[in-house]
Amino acid sequence: MSDKPHNSEASAAPKAPLRLAAYATALTGGSAASMVVEIAAGRLIAPYVGMSLYTWTAIIAVVLGGLSVGHWIGGRLAAPGVDRAGLSRRTGIAFLGAALTTLGALPVLHWAAVVVLPMGLSPLLAIITVTTLAFVAPSLAAGVVSPLLTKMAIDERPHDAGRILGRMYALGAAGAIAGTLLAGFLFIGWVGSRGTxxxxxxxxxxxxxxxxxxxxxxxxxxxxxxxxLLAVGIAAWGSQTRAFETPCNVETSYYCIRVDDFAPMTGRSSAVMVIDHMAHGVNDRAAPELLYSQYLQFVDEVTRRRHRGPRLSAYFIGGGAFTLPRAWQAAYPQLDALVAEIDPGVTQAAVDRLWFSPDERVQVEAADGRLLLQSLPAVPQFDVVFGDAFHDFTIPAHLVTREFHDAIAARLNPGGTYVMNVVESRENPEFLRALVKTLYLSFKTVEVWLEHEDAKSTGRVTYVVLAGSTPLPTYRMDSTFGIERLWWRVPEAAFGPLDAAPILTDDYAPVDRLMTHVTLDAALVD
Incomplete structure (x- = not known):
């Protein structure tokens, strides 16, 4: 009996390293692609539900859930009796399924948003539902591949199964890391989320x-x-619903930015900037001082009453549509303003489409509002610091802590004001209570104001919070310029005792927990 291998085995042996390399490459590439889809998902759903801790939590959970189910299915498909050709075909079908479901995620997302969002679900449940419908299938299909490729690799060298298994796990993780980095740092900013x-x-x-x-x-x-056939059907569906077209005028590494004509609402030449899913300011082309957003008009009213001369120094945490800097350019000939807008794309959109014209009186820095402020000398230099970096119920925790408030207080001129807008519940504003309590540690006076219609509401409203050394001498404020409006100062007793509210610090700022009542209550959806 001869110990020599059969001709088929001998001819196959030199090809084993090539096949192993092919399996390893496919696993790395497939893992990278699945993470690219995960990162792109965050940008794709932002125009519908925004971008927050809740959206990313939902996306990560949905993708991991899909991958887990896919791995289980792939393990069932990698049965012992299936030969190499059969495993290859199953792997090819799984990759094809991943391609089709990834492409199909765009029209499915559009359909899910149209169907789910008007149902009146709580924001959190709406985010989870939309994300699951759109992105569980691509993750599931991608997850099927890994067990099949690993089984084929082990079959090539069954005597070295442990080493092969460890190598495939490591390559899968490396691919996932590469896909995450490429999507976040290159692809989305380069070709946009849909191009990705x-x-x-x-x-x-x-x-x-x-x-x-x-x-x-x-x-x-x-x-x-x-x-x-399926690809043609998906393409037709996506084209019919325009799901393959981006809703953004500009898509940056931070936001989906859109500027819409607002003239039908105002009867004047005007435009609104929409960042992700939320309007961030309306600019009037001919009258920069005409402010359509009630909270911006309130800030303008307070500032005009406290600073009547031609001079004003201001620091803006967030630029948005640059509505207020533009208004104060017209109102204060000797304006000295510094705007921290982290996304240069937002600034450029305001210049290109919202008639904002930076000059020597308004300096714009592409930086985080806290980091830029803390880089300035800790000496009085601003009459007004305006915090306008909150997005719907998404609140950057580092912008509401005692340490940051101390940094602001150190840079306010005597009689200066720190003002911010907060979207919260009218009946149980848990975060607002914590914010007010924290502000009292850095400022002598803290006031909460509401526009007249919001004051009558029982749902979600926009509060304006003032902090400084001198209170306003009234509990009622009528507009003296622009649109006729009325605001009321909210007594602290009206939004509950501060005793049980936590103090927000850099070490402990449970902002998301304090806003849970907003994200879970369907009645508080705008």
Whole structure:
């Protein structure tokens, strides 16, 4: 009896390293692609539900859930009796499924937003539902691949199974890391979230072709034909619903930015900036001092009453539509303003589409509002510090802590004012109580104001909070310029005792927990 290997085994042996390299490459590429989709998902859902801790938590949970189910299915498909050709075809089909579901995520997301968001669900439940409908299928299909590739790799060297298994796990993790970095730092800012999805689907198609085109090739023809038909159907659906078109005028690494004509609402030449899903200011082309946002008009009213001369020094935490800097350019000939707007794309959109014209009186820095402020000398230099960096119920924790308030107080001129807007519940503003309590540690006076219509509301409202050394001498303020409005100072007793509220610090600022009542209550959805 001869110990020599059969000819088929001998000819296959030199190809084993090539196949192992192919399996490793496919696993790395597939893992990277799945993470690219995860990061792109955050940008894709932002125009519908915003971007917050809740959206990212939902996305991560949905993707991990899909991958887990996919891994289980892939393990079932990698049965002991399936030969290499069968495993390759199953891998190719899984990659093709990942391509189709990734492409299909765009029209599914559009459909889910149209159907789910008007249902009146709580913001949190709406985020989870929309995310699941759009992105669980691409993750599931991508998850099927890993067990199949690992099984084929182990079959090549069954005597070295442990080393092969560890290598495949490591390559999967490395691919996931690479995909995360590439999506976040390169692809989305370069080709946009939809372009990233198209490119990822193309990568999946290429990987699918590599595994489907094994002998006998004829078995791949029905699969390829079905894939083409499904792709055509998805393309038709996406084109009909315009799901493949970006809703953004500009998509940056931070936001989806859109500027819409607001003239139908005002009867004047005006435009509104929408960042992700939320309007961030309306600018009037001919009258910069005409302020349509009631909280901006209130800040303007307070400032005009306290600073009647031609001089004003101001620091803005967030630029948005640059509505107030633009208004104060017209109102204060000797304005000295510094705006911290972290996204240069927001600033450019305001210049290009909202008639904002930076000059020597308004300096704009692409920086975080806290970091820029703390880089300035800790000496009085601003009459007004305006915090306008909050997005809906998403509140950057580092901008509401005692340490940051101390930094602001140190840079306010005598009689200066720190003012911010807070979107909260009218009946149980838990975060507002914590914020007011914290502000009292840095400022002598803290006031909370509401516009007249908001004061009558029982839902979600926009509070304006003033902090400084001198209170306003009234509990009622009528507008003296622009749109006729009325604001009321809210007595502290009206929003509950401060004793039980936590003090917000850099070490402990449970902002998201304090805003849970807003995210879980469907009645507080605008």
């Amino acid at each position: 999805i198209f490119a990822t689907a193309g990568v999946y198609v290429a990987l699918s072709a590599g595994f489907l085109l094994v002998r006998p090739v004829r078995k791949a023809v029905p699969v390829a034909a079905a894939g083409v």
